[in-house]
Amino acid sequence: MTLAAAPDAAANRRGIQLMVCAMLVFAVQDGISKHLATHYSPVFVTMVRYWFFAVFVAAISARKAGGLRKAARTSLPMLQSFRGALLALEIVVMISGFAMIGLVQSHAIFAGYTLIVTALSGPVLGEKVGWRRWTAVCVGFLGVLIILRPGASMFDPGALVALLATAMFAGYHLATRYANRVEGGTISFFYTGVAGAVTMTLIGPFFWTPMQGWDWAWMGALCVTGMAGHYLLINALDSAEASAVQPFAYLQLVFASAIGVGVFGESMDALVVVGAALVVGAGLFTFWRERAASARPSR
Incomplete structure:
Protein backbone atom coordinates (compact mmCIF):
# COMPACT_ATOMS: atom_id res chain seq x y z
CA MET A 1 0.00 0.00 0.00
CA THR A 2 2.86 2.36 0.80
CA LEU A 3 4.49 1.81 -2.57
CA ALA A 4 1.22 2.40 -4.39
CA ALA A 5 0.55 5.63 -2.54
CA ALA A 6 4.03 7.08 -3.06
CA PRO A 7 3.58 8.12 -6.71
CA ASP A 8 0.37 10.03 -5.80
CA ALA A 9 2.16 11.81 -2.96
CA ALA A 10 5.04 12.74 -5.26
CA ALA A 11 2.62 13.97 -7.92
CA ASN A 12 0.79 16.08 -5.36
CA ARG A 13 4.05 17.61 -4.16
CA ARG A 14 4.96 18.51 -7.75
CA GLY A 15 1.48 19.91 -8.30
CA ILE A 16 1.73 22.06 -5.17
CA GLN A 17 5.13 23.38 -6.25
CA LEU A 18 3.73 24.29 -9.67
CA MET A 19 0.68 25.91 -8.08
CA LEU A 36 0.41 49.90 -16.95
CA ALA A 37 -3.08 50.89 -15.73
CA THR A 38 -1.66 54.09 -14.23
CA HIS A 39 -0.74 55.23 -17.76
CA TYR A 40 -3.15 53.42 -20.09
CA SER A 41 -6.76 52.33 -20.13
CA PRO A 42 -7.37 48.93 -18.46
CA VAL A 43 -9.48 48.05 -21.52
CA PHE A 44 -6.52 48.62 -23.84
CA VAL A 45 -4.15 46.69 -21.56
CA THR A 46 -6.55 43.76 -21.32
CA MET A 47 -7.13 43.69 -25.08
CA VAL A 48 -3.43 43.32 -25.91
CA ARG A 49 -3.03 40.76 -23.15
CA TYR A 50 -5.92 38.71 -24.55
CA TRP A 51 -4.54 38.69 -28.07
CA PHE A 52 -1.51 36.80 -26.83
CA PHE A 53 -3.59 34.68 -24.47
CA ALA A 54 -5.86 33.57 -27.34
CA VAL A 55 -2.83 32.42 -29.34
CA PHE A 56 -1.62 30.50 -26.28
CA VAL A 57 -5.04 28.86 -25.80
CA ALA A 58 -5.24 27.89 -29.47
CA ALA A 59 -1.75 26.35 -29.34
CA ILE A 60 -2.57 24.32 -26.22
CA SER A 61 -5.93 23.18 -27.62
CA ALA A 62 -4.37 22.17 -30.96
CA ARG A 63 -2.00 19.79 -29.16
CA LYS A 64 -4.81 17.88 -27.47
CA ALA A 65 -6.62 14.91 -29.03
CA GLY A 66 -9.01 16.12 -31.72
CA GLY A 67 -7.27 19.47 -32.06
CA LEU A 68 -8.98 22.81 -32.44
CA SER A 75 -23.38 22.27 -27.11
CA LEU A 76 -23.47 25.42 -24.95
CA PRO A 77 -22.32 28.19 -27.32
CA MET A 78 -24.14 31.00 -25.51
CA LEU A 79 -22.94 29.97 -22.05
CA GLN A 80 -19.35 29.38 -23.20
CA SER A 81 -19.24 32.72 -25.00
CA PHE A 82 -20.80 34.49 -22.02
CA ARG A 83 -18.35 33.12 -19.48
CA GLY A 84 -15.36 33.93 -21.72
CA ALA A 85 -16.58 37.50 -22.19
CA LEU A 86 -17.39 37.82 -18.48
CA LEU A 87 -13.85 36.86 -17.45
CA ALA A 88 -12.31 39.36 -19.87
CA LEU A 89 -14.52 42.16 -18.55
CA GLU A 90 -13.78 41.09 -14.96
CA ILE A 91 -10.07 41.50 -15.65
CA VAL A 92 -10.73 45.04 -16.90
CA VAL A 93 -12.62 45.85 -13.71
CA MET A 94 -9.99 44.23 -11.49
CA LEU A 115 -17.67 32.63 -0.50
CA ILE A 116 -20.02 34.02 -3.16
CA VAL A 117 -19.58 30.79 -5.13
CA THR A 118 -20.45 28.76 -2.03
CA ALA A 119 -23.49 30.90 -1.26
CA LEU A 120 -24.84 30.61 -4.82
CA SER A 121 -23.86 27.00 -5.54
CA GLY A 122 -27.16 25.84 -4.01
CA PRO A 123 -29.67 27.91 -6.02
CA VAL A 124 -27.54 28.01 -9.20
CA LEU A 125 -25.97 24.55 -9.33
CA GLY A 126 -28.31 22.60 -7.05
CA GLU A 127 -25.52 21.72 -4.62
CA LYS A 128 -26.28 21.14 -0.96
CA VAL A 129 -24.69 23.69 1.38
CA VAL A 144 -14.99 41.64 3.69
CA LEU A 145 -16.96 44.24 5.65
CA ILE A 146 -13.97 44.81 7.93
CA ILE A 147 -11.84 45.48 4.84
CA LEU A 148 -14.47 47.76 3.29
CA ARG A 149 -15.16 49.56 6.61
CA PRO A 150 -18.82 50.55 6.26
CA GLY A 151 -19.28 54.24 6.81
CA ALA A 152 -15.71 55.00 5.74
CA SER A 153 -14.31 53.32 2.63
CA MET A 154 -17.54 51.45 1.88
CA PHE A 155 -18.33 54.18 -0.61
CA ASP A 156 -14.79 54.44 -1.93
CA PRO A 157 -15.25 53.89 -5.69
CA GLY A 158 -12.10 51.76 -5.79
CA ALA A 159 -13.40 49.39 -3.11
CA LEU A 160 -16.70 49.04 -4.93
CA VAL A 161 -14.85 48.36 -8.19
CA ALA A 162 -12.88 45.54 -6.51
CA LEU A 163 -16.13 44.20 -5.05
CA LEU A 164 -17.72 44.23 -8.51
CA ALA A 165 -14.75 42.29 -9.91
CA THR A 166 -15.17 39.76 -7.11
CA ALA A 167 -18.85 39.23 -7.95
CA MET A 168 -18.06 38.94 -11.67
CA GLY A 184 -15.35 19.16 -19.68
CA GLY A 185 -12.50 21.57 -19.19
CA THR A 186 -10.89 21.49 -22.66
CA ILE A 187 -13.80 23.21 -24.40
CA SER A 188 -14.22 25.70 -21.56
CA PHE A 189 -10.52 26.60 -21.69
CA PHE A 190 -10.73 27.20 -25.45
CA TYR A 191 -13.70 29.55 -25.15
CA THR A 192 -12.13 31.35 -22.19
CA GLY A 193 -9.37 32.56 -24.50
CA VAL A 194 -11.22 32.97 -27.78
CA ALA A 195 -14.47 34.53 -26.52
CA GLY A 196 -12.47 36.85 -24.26
CA ALA A 197 -10.23 37.94 -27.14
CA VAL A 198 -13.22 38.59 -29.42
CA THR A 199 -14.94 40.63 -26.70
CA MET A 200 -11.89 42.78 -26.05
CA THR A 201 -11.20 43.24 -29.78
CA LEU A 202 -14.72 44.61 -30.23
CA ILE A 203 -14.37 47.27 -27.53
CA GLY A 204 -10.61 47.71 -27.09
CA PRO A 205 -9.82 49.78 -30.23
CA PHE A 206 -11.97 52.61 -28.85
CA PHE A 207 -9.47 52.86 -25.99
CA TRP A 208 -6.31 52.54 -28.09
CA THR A 209 -3.45 54.64 -26.76
CA PRO A 210 0.03 54.88 -28.30
CA MET A 211 2.52 53.28 -25.94
CA GLN A 212 5.75 54.95 -24.95
CA GLY A 213 9.22 53.41 -25.02
CA TRP A 214 9.77 50.87 -22.27
CA ASP A 215 6.04 50.39 -21.71
CA TRP A 216 6.03 48.02 -24.68
CA ALA A 217 8.54 45.91 -22.76
CA TRP A 218 6.21 45.94 -19.76
CA MET A 219 3.33 44.94 -22.01
CA GLY A 220 5.42 42.09 -23.37
CA ALA A 221 6.24 41.01 -19.83
CA LEU A 222 2.51 41.11 -18.99
CA CYS A 223 1.70 38.79 -21.89
CA VAL A 224 4.56 36.42 -21.04
CA THR A 225 3.59 36.20 -17.36
CA GLY A 226 -0.02 35.57 -18.36
CA MET A 227 0.92 32.64 -20.57
CA ALA A 228 3.49 31.32 -18.08
CA GLY A 229 1.01 31.51 -15.20
CA HIS A 230 -1.64 29.56 -17.08
CA TYR A 231 0.93 27.02 -18.27
CA LEU A 232 2.04 26.41 -14.67
CA LEU A 233 -1.58 26.25 -13.49
CA ILE A 234 -2.55 23.73 -16.17
CA ASN A 235 0.42 21.53 -15.30
CA ALA A 236 -0.32 21.83 -11.58
CA LEU A 237 -3.87 20.58 -12.13
CA ASP A 238 -2.63 17.85 -14.48
CA SER A 239 0.00 16.70 -11.98
CA ALA A 240 -2.05 16.55 -8.81
CA GLU A 241 -5.55 16.30 -7.44
CA ALA A 242 -7.39 19.62 -7.47
CA SER A 243 -8.17 19.20 -3.77
CA ALA A 244 -4.44 19.07 -3.01
CA VAL A 245 -3.43 22.22 -4.89
CA GLN A 246 -6.48 24.51 -4.75
CA PRO A 247 -5.89 25.83 -1.20
CA PHE A 248 -2.54 27.19 -2.34
CA ALA A 249 -4.34 29.59 -4.72
CA TYR A 250 -4.69 31.93 -1.74
CA LEU A 251 -0.95 32.53 -1.91
CA GLN A 252 -1.65 34.96 -4.75
CA LEU A 253 -3.04 37.30 -2.08
CA VAL A 254 0.20 36.99 -0.09
CA PHE A 255 2.47 37.49 -3.11
CA ALA A 256 0.42 40.37 -4.55
CA SER A 257 0.33 42.10 -1.16
CA ALA A 258 4.11 41.78 -0.87
CA ILE A 259 4.51 43.39 -4.30
CA GLY A 260 2.02 46.11 -3.38
CA VAL A 261 3.89 46.99 -0.20
CA GLY A 262 7.45 46.42 -1.43
CA VAL A 263 7.22 47.87 -4.95
CA PHE A 264 4.36 50.36 -4.89
CA GLY A 265 4.64 51.51 -1.28
CA GLU A 266 1.10 50.49 -0.34
CA SER A 267 0.09 50.23 3.30
CA MET A 268 -1.24 47.12 5.01
CA ASP A 269 -3.07 48.19 8.14
CA ALA A 270 -4.38 45.92 10.88
CA LEU A 271 -8.01 45.92 9.72
CA VAL A 272 -7.08 44.76 6.21
CA VAL A 273 -4.94 41.97 7.67
CA VAL A 274 -7.70 40.86 10.06
CA GLY A 281 -9.84 31.17 6.70
CA ALA A 282 -13.52 30.96 5.78
CA GLY A 283 -12.65 30.11 2.19
CA LEU A 284 -10.29 27.33 3.23
CA PHE A 285 -12.94 25.93 5.59
CA THR A 286 -15.61 25.88 2.87
CA PHE A 287 -13.18 24.16 0.55
CA TRP A 288 -12.40 21.54 3.22
CA ARG A 289 -16.12 20.96 3.81
CA GLU A 290 -16.73 20.54 0.07
CA ARG A 291 -13.90 18.02 -0.08
CA ALA A 292 -15.25 16.13 2.92
CA ALA A 293 -18.78 16.11 1.47
CA SER A 294 -17.60 14.81 -1.90
CA ALA A 295 -15.56 12.07 -0.22
CA ARG A 296 -18.52 10.90 1.86
CA PRO A 297 -20.03 7.71 0.36
CA SER A 298 -23.55 8.16 -0.98
CA ARG A 299 -26.35 5.94 0.28
Missing part, protein backbone atom coordinates in the same frame (compact mmCIF):
# COMPACT_ATOMS: atom_id res chain seq x y z
CA VAL A 20 2.84 28.07 -5.81
CA CYS A 21 4.91 29.14 -8.82
CA ALA A 22 1.74 29.91 -10.79
CA MET A 23 0.41 32.14 -8.01
CA LEU A 24 3.74 33.99 -7.83
CA VAL A 25 3.71 34.57 -11.59
CA PHE A 26 0.09 35.76 -11.49
CA ALA A 27 0.97 38.17 -8.66
CA VAL A 28 3.82 39.59 -10.76
CA GLN A 29 1.35 39.91 -13.63
CA ASP A 30 -0.98 41.88 -11.37
CA GLY A 31 1.88 44.20 -10.43
CA ILE A 32 2.66 44.85 -14.10
CA SER A 33 -1.06 45.41 -14.76
CA LYS A 34 -1.17 48.01 -11.99
CA HIS A 35 1.86 49.80 -13.44
CA ARG A 69 -12.07 21.36 -34.09
CA LYS A 70 -12.87 19.26 -31.05
CA ALA A 71 -12.07 22.10 -28.62
CA ALA A 72 -14.44 24.44 -30.46
CA ARG A 73 -17.32 21.94 -30.64
CA THR A 74 -19.74 22.99 -27.92
CA ILE A 95 -7.11 46.11 -13.15
CA SER A 96 -9.10 49.29 -12.59
CA GLY A 97 -9.26 48.36 -8.92
CA PHE A 98 -5.49 47.86 -8.82
CA ALA A 99 -4.99 51.38 -10.16
CA MET A 100 -7.53 52.93 -7.78
CA ILE A 101 -6.89 51.25 -4.41
CA GLY A 102 -3.81 49.08 -4.98
CA LEU A 103 -2.99 45.40 -4.93
CA VAL A 104 -3.31 44.81 -1.18
CA GLN A 105 -6.88 45.92 -0.67
CA SER A 106 -8.07 44.70 -4.09
CA HIS A 107 -6.82 41.17 -3.47
CA ALA A 108 -8.08 41.15 0.12
CA ILE A 109 -11.58 41.86 -1.18
CA PHE A 110 -11.20 39.55 -4.19
CA ALA A 111 -10.40 36.57 -1.97
CA GLY A 112 -14.09 36.55 -1.04
CA TYR A 113 -15.18 35.23 -4.44
CA THR A 114 -15.10 31.66 -3.11
CA GLY A 130 -24.85 22.77 5.07
CA TRP A 131 -24.96 25.05 8.08
CA ARG A 132 -21.20 24.83 8.63
CA ARG A 133 -20.45 26.26 5.22
CA TRP A 134 -23.15 28.91 5.62
CA THR A 135 -21.51 29.91 8.89
CA ALA A 136 -18.14 30.15 7.13
CA VAL A 137 -19.74 32.30 4.42
CA CYS A 138 -21.09 34.68 7.07
CA VAL A 139 -17.69 34.86 8.79
CA GLY A 140 -15.99 35.51 5.46
CA PHE A 141 -18.37 38.30 4.53
CA LEU A 142 -17.74 39.82 7.96
CA GLY A 143 -14.07 39.87 6.94
CA PHE A 169 -15.36 36.33 -11.08
CA ALA A 170 -17.73 34.35 -8.85
CA GLY A 171 -20.27 34.38 -11.69
CA TYR A 172 -17.59 33.20 -14.12
CA HIS A 173 -16.61 30.42 -11.69
CA LEU A 174 -20.21 29.23 -11.34
CA ALA A 175 -20.73 29.27 -15.12
CA THR A 176 -17.49 27.33 -15.59
CA ARG A 177 -18.54 24.71 -13.05
CA TYR A 178 -21.78 24.15 -14.91
CA ALA A 179 -20.12 24.08 -18.34
CA ASN A 180 -17.46 21.63 -17.17
CA ARG A 181 -20.14 19.25 -15.91
CA VAL A 182 -21.61 19.10 -19.40
CA GLU A 183 -18.57 19.37 -21.68
CA GLY A 275 -10.36 41.02 7.37
CA ALA A 276 -8.23 39.12 4.86
CA ALA A 277 -7.45 36.45 7.47
CA LEU A 278 -11.17 35.92 8.09
CA VAL A 279 -11.91 35.74 4.37
CA VAL A 280 -9.09 33.29 3.62
